[in-house]
Amino acid sequence: MYVEMNGIGTKYELETESGEKIAIIFLMNRKIQLYIQEKCKKLCSAELTESEAKRLSSILGGAPIEREKESVEVDFLGIPELTVAMHTYRVGKNLAGKSIEELAIREKTGVTVIAVSRRGKTIISPPPHFTFEDDDTLVVIGSKDQIKLFEEKILGK
């Protein structure tokens, strides 16, 4: 529910089950005012900049970046069905000496290797003939299912 306030901005209002009121107003000068009113009590308010408001929204929204141990999942605002997962893996002996092409990572699993970290140096978008070495760290991107497939077929977990 929102109200256009002519000459001021847009107001969003929410009344909680317990009867407390929260209002957020997007002002025309790009500032955001946040009001909280406890039931029958004095009003609290804060004025936020755009980036502060974004931080607050990501906290309230359950954080769009979900952290697992070695992976991040990114949700894009406005496209709820689009979730991209990134995962990092350490290369073991079984992959060392093989190239991306040889392993047919993309064909078999659909994930893409987007970066490799080798002895402190980063190689972004390694070419197909790129050969892994022992102790490389790689970053792959794909959907959650594709990454699972990658773990099974390529890493042999």
Added chain:
Amino acid sequence: MEIVFAAVICSLIALISKKLSFPTIPLYITAGLVLGEWGVIIQSEIAEFLSKVGVISLLFYIGLHINPEEILRKRRIIFSAGLFDLIVNFPLIFFVSLALGFSYSQAFILSSALYVSSSAIVLQSLIENRKLIYKEAETIVWLMVFEDIVIALLIILNDLDFTSIVIFLAKLSVFTLLAVYLSKKIKGIEGIFMRDDEVPVLFSFSIALLSIAFEEFFDIPLAYASIMLGLILSGIKRVREMITPFKEVFLAIFFFFFGSSAEITLKGLESLVIILISIIGKILSGILTGFKIHRSFSSGIEIGLSTIARGEFSAFLVYTYGDSNVISIVMLAIIFTSILGAFLAKYSERIVQLLQYTSRML
């Protein structure tokens, strides 16, 4: 040189008054007034033209907020928010002015100018005093929209030329209908105003300035043409951002020269009475509006106290249509009510509490 002077002084005033969260309008006017009295500032053609640009961008900006479709959709709430404000304040000031010995036309200009609150001050103080969560804030916003529409009518009424009234009204009707029609079609060229380069600013500014051409070629009042040109673009939100810088700069210059244009002829009693009823009228209409919409006396006091400040529209109306007598009274009323209004709006909650407390004691 006087323009440089005006711009620098206005910048300093803006800086100081923002620090003290004090309205800028009365200070611009007072600065112009004082420097005009000392003979430092002389009216020039350039100053006059820049003031005109200030008025055009103000009214164009008003037009941008009059979106025919939106207004039609919300006509009920807009009407009930603004009704008492109009039927209390306008007649009150009109008849008191007559009683004070002003002529009919003077009384009409006085009541036109002093009926209208200052959107700039009122809306700014809602934001600064953190009142946007309250229902009354919405009512006040709709009340301002209602006033904006009435301003368009007041311009027509003050411009009426009775010798050629039929042609005049016919011309205005055609122009108005055309504007409303174009406002519905305008989405088609929205792309022009969404670009990242200088094109949107240039277009916004030159469309606003077209009002000068409409006055020149078709005898349509400049102020009315500005509002209607804004109305045409009211569906494109970005234009508001584009025109705001022009409004800020040229309106400040307008206030400054408005202040310097008039000599304050202190007609003590008359000015005092008019200022007093301007204040009392708004409190009264606020109470009635509060009762009608929120069924509450304290809401009414809040609305009344929040709308006392007069400013940009009063200055423009009296500058365009008034004689020096009327100008000096309205000028004093603006300075006084805007300062008092900003102050009362800030402490309105305490005033309401105090009133509730005393009414319980009685």
